[in-house]
Amino acid sequence: MSLVVDVLSGGVSGGTSIMYAGVGETVSERAGVINLGTEGSMLVGALGAYAAGVETGNPWIGVLAGATAGGALALVHGYLVVRRGASQFASGLSLLFLALGLTSLFGAPYVGQPVVGFDTWEVPLLSDLPVLGPVLFQHDPLLYLGYLVVPLVWVVLFKTRVGLLGRTAGERADSLTVHGYSVHAIRIGAVTAGGVLAGMGGAHLATAYANAWFENMVAGRGFIAVALVIFATWSPWRVLGGAYLFGCAIALGPALQARAFEINQFLLDAVPFVLTLAVLTILGKRTLSASPAELKRVFENAPPSG
Amino acid sequence: MSVHQSTVRALAVACAALVVAGCTSATEAGSSGDGEPGKDTTTVGFIMVGPKDDFGYNQAVYEGSQAVEAAFPDLEVLTAENVPEDDTAATTMQQMIDEGAELIFATSYGHLDAALSVAEENPDVVVVQQGNTITDDIPENSGTYFGTVYEPMYLAGIAAGTATESDKLGYVYAFPIPQTIANINAFERGAQSVNPDVETITVSTSSWCDPGKQQAAAESLLDEGVDVLTQHQDCTSTVIQAAEKSGAMTVGYHADASEIAPEGWLTGAVWDWGPVYTDIVQTVVDGDFVGSAYNDNFRVGYKTGTNPFVLAPYGPGVSEETITAIETAQEWLGTEEGSPFAGPVLDQDGEVRVEEGGVPTYADNDVMDYFVQGVIGNLAQ
Numbered sequence: 001m002s003l004v005v006d007v008l009s010g011g012v013s014g015g016t017s018i019m020y021a022g023v024g025e026t027v028s029e030r031a032g033v034i035n036l037g038t039e040g041s042m043l044v045g046a047l048g049a050y051a052a053g054v055e056t057g058n059p060w061i062g063v064l065a066g067a068t069a070g071g072a073l074a075l076v077h078g079y080l081v082v083r084r085g086a087s088q089f090a091s092g093l094s095l096l097f098l099a100l101g102l103t104s105l106f107g108a109p110y111v112g113q114p115v116v117g118f119d120t121w122e123v124p125l126l127s128d129l130p131v132l133g134p135v136l137f138q139h140d141p142l143l144y145l146g147y148l149v150v151p152l153v154w155v156v157l158f159k160t161r162v163g164l165l166g167r168t169a170g171e172r173a174d175s176l177t178v179h180g181y182s183v184h185a186i187r188i189g190a191v192t193a194g195g196v197l198a199g200m201g202g203a204h205l206a207t208a209y210a211n212a213w214f215e216n217m218v219a220g221r222g223f224i225a226v227a228l229v230i231f232a233t234w235s236p237w238r239v240l241g242g243a244y245l246f247g248c249a250i251a252l253g254p255a256l257q258a259r260a261f262e263i264n265q266f267l268l269d270a271v272p273f274v275l276t277l278a279v280l281t282i283l284g285k286r287t288l289s290a291s292p293a294e295l296k297r298v299f300e301n302a303p304p305s306g
Numbered sequence: 307m308s309v310h311q312s313t314v315r316a317l318a319v320a321c322a323a324l325v326v327a328g329c330t331s332a333t334e335a336g337s338s339g340d341g342e343p344g345k346d347t348t349t350v351g352f353i354m355v356g357p358k359d360d361f362g363y364n365q366a367v368y369e370g371s372q373a374v375e376a377a378f379p380d381l382e383v384l385t386a387e388n389v390p391e392d393d394t395a396a397t398t399m400q401q402m403i404d405e406g407a408e409l410i411f412a413t414s415y416g417h418l419d420a421a422l423s424v425a426e427e428n429p430d431v432v433v434v435q436q437g438n439t440i441t442d443d444i445p446e447n448s449g450t451y452f453g454t455v456y457e458p459m460y461l462a463g464i465a466a467g468t469a470t471e472s473d474k475l476g477y478v479y480a481f482p483i484p485q486t487i488a489n490i491n492a493f494e495r496g497a498q499s500v501n502p503d504v505e506t507i508t509v510s511t512s513s514w515c516d517p518g519k520q521q522a523a524a525e526s527l528l529d530e531g532v533d534v535l536t537q538h539q540d541c542t543s544t545v546i547q548a549a550e551k552s553g554a555m556t557v558g559y560h561a562d563a564s565e566i567a568p569e570g571w572l573t574g575a576v577w578d579w580g581p582v583y584t585d586i587v588q589t590v591v592d593g594d595f596v597g598s599a600y601n602d603n604f605r606v607g608y609k610t611g612t613n614p615f616v617l618a619p620y621g622p623g624v625s626e627e628t629i630t631a632i633e634t635a636q637e638w639l640g641t642e643e644g645s646p647f648a649g650p651v652l653d654q655d656g657e658v659r660v661e662e663g664g665v666p667t668y669a670d671n672d673v674m675d676y677f678v679q680g681v682i683g684n685l686a687q
Contacts, residue, residue: 006529014522104357104388111360112543114566120551210517212544215357219516250519254526257509258476260682265510 006255007248008135013209015247016143017042017201017218021225022232022239023153024197028074029229030157031190032170032294036092037077038198039222040099045070045199046206047103050213053115062115063142063203070199071192073099078191082184096222104215111214118142118208140208142200149197150240157236166190170292198222224272231279233290246272343447344408344432345593350374351384351402353395355414356515358387362540362560363514363577367413367436370579370614377584378591382406391416399424403431409590411436411583415483422448432590437485439603439672449600451582453614454607454668455485456492457639458575459536460646461617461632462557463496465572466534467504468628469555470497475506476527478537478545480514482685484674486538491678492646493536493557498680500631507532508683515541524548534572555623562618571621579614582606605668608640647671652679 021038028035035041049066053059077095080086118140127137157163168176169186176183205221206213224246232238253268280287288296350371358368368385375383384407389398395417399410403424410433412421418438425433425448435450466475475497479486494506509527511519524535524545535549536557543566549556550567558564558574589598607613617636620629638644642665649664653676660666677685 006526010522010525013525014518017518108357108359111357111541112362112561114543114547205518210521210544211547212517212541214360214515214517214541217515217517219513219518221518251522251526254509254511254519254523255529257523257683258507258526258530258532260507260684262684265512269512 003255003259005131005134007251008131009138010251010255011244011246011248012135013139013143013247014250015243015245016139016146017205017209018221018225018228018246019146019240019243020149020201020204021198021222022228022243023149023236024070024194024201025226025229026194026232026234026236026239027153027157027166027197028191028194029295030170030234030292031166031187032173032292033078033081033187033191034088034092034226034295035074035077035191035194036089036223036226037073037095037099038092038194038226039218039220040092040096041070041073041195041198042202042205042218042222042225043096043099043103043216044073045202046217047107047110047202047213048199049203050115050206051107051110053117053207054110054113057116059116059118059142059207062207063200066203066206067196067199070202071196074195074198075188075192077195078188082187082191100216107213107215113213115207115211115213117211140204142204142208146204150236153197154236167292170294173294198225201225224276227276230287230291231276231283233283233287234292245275249275341446341596342593343430344590344595347406347408347591348380349382349384349402349405349407349409350587351386351399351407351410353386353389353398353402353410353412353414353417355389355391355417356387356540358385360515360541362542364413364540366560366577366579366614367411370577370583371411373580374583374587377580378587381587389414389417391420393420395420396424399433400427403428408432409587410434411586413437415485418450432595434586434600439484444602446596446601449602449604451586451600451604451606452485453577453582454605454671455575455615456488456646456671457607457613457636458615458617459489460492460496460639461635462536462573462575463493463498464500464632464635465620465624465628466493466536466555466557467497467499467501468625468631469572469623470501470504470534472531472533473501473503473505474530474532475504476524476530476532476535477506477508477683478520478523478527478535478539479508479510480539481510481512484672487677487685488646488671488674489538490681491674494678494680495646495651496635499635504680506681508677508681510683511539515539517541517544520544521548528552528554536574555621558618564619564621567621570623572624573620574618575615576618577614578616582614603669603672605672607668608636608644609668645671647678653677654679654681654684 045066048069049062052065053062080091081088123137127133173183228242232242249272352371354364354367356364384402386398408431413436415437418435421433421435432447437452497504509523534555537545546556546563546567550570555570556567564571645665647666649660650662651660653659
């Protein structure tokens with residue numbers, strides 16, 4: 001296969017877990033809560049999906065378990081920051097380390113255990129297309145489900161009443177209170193939904209992409225997802241593009257190495273992060289003006305209202 | 307469970323010592339400066355960089371420590387998992403010493419600095435390190451040991467070079483350290499010995515275990531037409547399954563994983579640390595460590611016996627004929643003139659690294675810093 005197809009195809013498959021988590025974080029931040037524990041939700045999602053997959057032999061039950069685990073961890077974050085007014089940064093990071101510890105402990109019996117994961121399913125007709133076929137349509141079903149998640153989240157966020165309430169919680173929480181809505185409930189719901197999506201991202205990583213469980217296997221993808229949301233200025237569509245772009249940046253290293261390009265591997269490892277810094281530099285203040293208003297209060301270290 | 311209990315106990319003892327006596331060095335309790343460090347020790351400690359059940363490097367260490375426990379029923383064996391390659395390693399070793407350990411196995415490549423500093427502070431304790439090399443003067447109470455894993459990788463290369471149809475083998479590795487470079491080179495040379503046209507394409511993941519990156523590496527290699535995949539990673543199942551799913555063959559590392567690759571499994575290099583650990587413990591307990599083979603950069607292979615690396619069982623794709631060729635090669639590796647790097651050896655640029663007729667020593671191979679001809683990829687150094 002050509003280098004371009006190899007990198008693009010690798011970008012889509014490797015970027016899918018980041019996309020799930022990034023879209024989830026978008027939902028959460030749109031409602032005014034930053035969840036640095038996204039990495040943790042991915043981890044418990046990965047282990048939950050893997051363990052359930054091993055025990056039941058059904059990868060879809062695995063996804064359900066992973067989504068539940070990711071959502072549960074995010075729910076704790078929601079409770080701490082929304083109900084108890086805890087620092088969003090401290091809570092998110094603490095939950096990440098909790099998740100690291102718990103998954104190492106409970107994941108040990110699953111290391112090296114074979115799982116019935118998702119197999120490649122080539123979409124009839126579409127997979128025969130030149131370039132687009134191998135890049136988009138020769139993957140696993142959980143990846144295809146990802147194609148539906150972004151439009152779905154976009155519709156809910158921007159075309160439904162629930163989405164309007166969620167976004168209002170992130171922009172002008174006071175006005176919700178005036179109209180008798182519970183900002184707390186809306187925010188906790190959004191954070192939990194974000195965790196569910198991050199858990200599905202973890203599930204993709206463990207049971208569709210790498211087909212393995214190993215402690216700390218998310219290896220920073222959750223943090224890339226959080227950075228990506230700012231990078232994408234809180235738009236689910238741009239999160240989708242950005243996640244695949246990151247996936248391509250990660251796939252570029254192995255693809256060039258396999259073709260014996262004379263390039264330093266450690267330099268290649270830095271590409272995704274240089275890319276982030278470059279985009280942040282270019283967007284500059286625009287990221288701030290596009291930010292949900294209630295989120296700025298978090299950056300200013302003021303407690304979010306509500 | 308004894309693992310956690312002993313770790314907890316070590317912590318408790320360390321805390322108690324701090325409270326009661328301030329920063330008293332625990333070594334005062336032991337004998338001092340008798341020139342027989344570790345003699346008659348009642349406790350032995352093992353620190354591991356990862357979990358004891360990773361189906362790989364650390365599990366092999368753990369199983370070795372259990373072999374020590376079985377061989378010396380009166381000895382208390384302490385083990386600590388997930389010890390990072392930083393100051394934590396030194397702290398953990400010190401805790402074990404505070405609990406009475408006078409022999410410590412620091413088993414990860416990056417534990418060397420911590421091992422040497424602990425050895426310096428505790429002259430009556432022997433600290434041996436697995437896999438790295440002490441380049442300065444070797445202290446009386448320290449040393450490194452390792453097997454010559456590139457010997458079985460050479461043999462596995464024979465199986466791979468015979469089995470490949472595309473003449474392209476793939477190697478997923480973590481970092482360009484000498485041990486890994488020697489493995490890759492030996493694998494390629496083993497394959498070349500039966501198939502002169504064969505190439506080994508290398509991709510690094512810059513991590514000992516990042517299944518996501520391993521998948522990306524495996525996909526890129528398979529896309530390039532590789533039909534035998536092998537690796538030098540701490541966790542191995544992702545690459546093996548990627549090969550199996552695409553119908554490629556696989557050469558394992560660390561553990562027999564034929565279970566997850568019933569079709570494509572060829573063979574692999576797996577571990578058996580028990581005999582080496584047991585011998586080190588015996589040497590130390592007898593008070594014979596100083597000046598022994600282990601008070602050095604000790605390397606064991608087919609030439610010296612008890613190589614901790616053995617060849618895994620063969621898969622269905624390896625013929626009787628190939629097995630015979632491998633057995634013949636193994637005998638040859640055990641002789642004076644046998645080596646995966648018996649000259650002539652050319653590097654990627656065609657420069658002669660080992661002259662015709664030359665046989666490098668284990669020590670020479672331990673500092674290997676070039677890829678041989680036939681290996682595709684470049685070293686980030």
